[in-house]
Amino acid sequence: GAGVSQSPRYKVAKRGQDVALRCDPISGHVSLFWYQQALGQGPEFLTYFQNEAQLDKSGLPSDRFFAERPEGSVSTLKIQRTQQEDSAVYLCASSSTTSWETQYFGPGTRLLVL
């Protein structure tokens, strides 16, 4: 594909439900990043993969958040027992480098927890 894709684009969940958000990075990109963006704010870092290795998960807000990238391409961000404060846009980005430079972002998944 030409760019980073994310699915679903919109997700409404009842509080307590588990959700899974998918990211398809640009083919061949080694680095993959997840961010959480609250309304009117800049993105906040959640976690980072280099190939299949999760090198940094310091930004995950709680142990209800879990991310994986088992084959070094597609990644899934899972949120268990969703809470209202989890409502946000979840952005995925990929990069051909092993640094933070020049990230290509997907359109995001807008999650609303009722």
Add this chain to the structure above:
Amino acid sequence: SQQGEEDPQALSIQEGENATMNCSYKTSINNLQWYRQNSGRGLVHLILIRSNEREKHSGRLRVTLDTSKKSSSLLITASRAADTASYFCATDDVTGNQFYFGTGTSLTVIP
């Protein structure tokens, strides 16, 4: 928490005018990047300036970096209605372990 703060929070100008937005950050950095985000969309990388650079140009964009003041500015010249978007600065610290976006400037260019 976010490291960068941008001002103004919102800016409205007429088409053809120049737009300047500023970013301040807190720690020593490797580089600083600017991204644009159209409403409801993902971010698009605009330009990267390294900590040993003071100024960089790309088309209608001009970025400056003052590491002594821990600040950067983004100038968009001859603005167009299509430049309407939110603009974010982003920094990675010298350890390479932290990456922060600023709070963003919402730019509206009136045709």
